[in-house]
Amino acid sequence: MHDESNQTIESPPSQWWLAKNGEAEGPLSHQEISDALKSNRIRSADYAYSSDEKEWKPLSACSEFESGTEESALRSPPAPPVESYPIEPLFTNPRLPAMANWICIYSLQISPWLWCLYTVSEMISGGLLAENASLAGVEVLTMFVNTLVSLAVTISLFIGGARLRTLSRSGPNIFIISIVFATAVHLLLFLCTIAIISMTDQNSFVSKTVAVELIEYFIFIVALCEGAFLLTSLFWLRRNARFLPLS
Structure with a gap:
């Protein structure tokens, strides 16, 4: 009994995750990361998340690995920081939710082509x-x-x-x-x-071919x-714009 009471309870080893193309890769042990650094499979500038320190930072800033609790070791890390992305996306922002990114894609890429169509x-x-x-x-x-x-609405949406x-407010x-301006004007034109x-006689209308009708x-x-989509985006933005990480 005396020997058992003097035994120390070892904490589980800390676990690590690496940021690869915006996703968390892991969990990895200290030895696995050390071996990867030695074999040049990863760089010291790569971002890593520790179950001890609870933050993403470059491996070069991690001087040592401390032991953590079993609960923190098993908890998955949050999304890697934007700086870990090798190439910044052209039409989206990783900090925005999916619907906001779809609005960006529509405004920057789809809307101009639709106007041409x-x-x-x-x-x-x-x-x-x-x-x-x-x-x-x-x-x-x-x-x-x-x-x-x-055309004016397309430019404004862009x-x-x-x-x-x-992330501009x-x-x-x-x-x-x-959207409100376009809806009002198009309703008036309709x-x-x-x-x-x-007010036009039936004989004044142009007969059209099947291809044109299609x-x-x-x-x-x-x-x-x-x-x-525009109406859905309008209601979504009015409800959720204040929760977006805008400045």
Whole structure:
């Protein structure tokens, strides 16, 4: 009994994780990290997380390994710091949640291509009225205003997405204002189009081919999906923007 009471309880050895391409690799022992350093499989500048110190820092800043508790040794580390990424992502930010990154991807990459798609399809399909129709000029003016508004909104969304990616607090505000403005203007233009159609004779409409009708149907489906994403992004930003790591 006396010998058992004098025995010391050894703490479990500390465990380590290495940051590799933004993900935690481990757990690893002190010996495994030492062997990897000696064989040049890892560098002293690589980031590591210790179950003792509870923080990510370069291996060169880790002078020694201390023993930790079993609970801390088994706990997985948090996400590695942004500095551990070998290449910074072009359209996203690792500090943002998934939905915010999807907003950045849409604003910086998808939205400009969609504007080009809408413009080209509008040039191919043309207007609803014949050239000799009395309201043809009004329809052309409506289409021209729609193109300019869409271009301005696309540029504004691009700026908002770029600022959101750089964690600027103005990014969500620009994105929200752009969506509200685009919705209001396009709703007004839609009502104008309905008014033009209602005041035009049936003989003044242009007959379109099956190919053009298929293109218009495809554009309608794409615009419907884009509108659903924009409305979802609008409500998400209004609810969660204050929780994002913005400055």
